[in-house]
Amino acid sequence: MHLTVKSRVRSRMIFVELVDLSEGGCKIRAKPGFAQVGDSVTMRVGTINAPLGIIAWVDGGFAGVAFEGAMHPAVIDYLCNEGAGRDEASKLRRVL
Numbered sequence: 001m002h003l004t005v006k007s008r009v010r011s012r013m014i015f016v017e018l019v020d021l022s023e024g025g026c027k028i029r030a031k032p033g034f035a036q037v038g039d040s041v042t043m044r045v046g047t048i049n050a051p052l053g054i055i056a057w058v059d060g061g062f063a064g065v066a067f068e069g070a071m072h073p074a075v076i077d078y079l080c081n082e083g084a085g086r087d088e089a090s091k092l093r094r095v096l
Helices: 073-082
Strands: 003-009 012-021 025-029 040-045 053-059 062-067
Touching: 012 040, 012 073, 025 053
Parallel strands: none
Antiparallel strands: 003 012, 003 040, 012 025, 025 062, 040 053, 053 062
């Protein structure tokens, strides 16, 4: 499930698509140029605040976020299960 996530990068609010998720970070997608390596990122998924993150890599419209703290596995399971009713191609992928 690709979740739309409310984020803040470079002090501006943006909406990104959460593609992959693990305890230590995530892969997000937005318009190319939305972030640079080293930018701080805050994200809110529904009512859940993700740990503060840093952009670790950027490739076009995709970026990798390294969390400063770990996201609890139960939270990841909850977010992945939120998309259980969607088609297989749009499910959020949990990375172990």
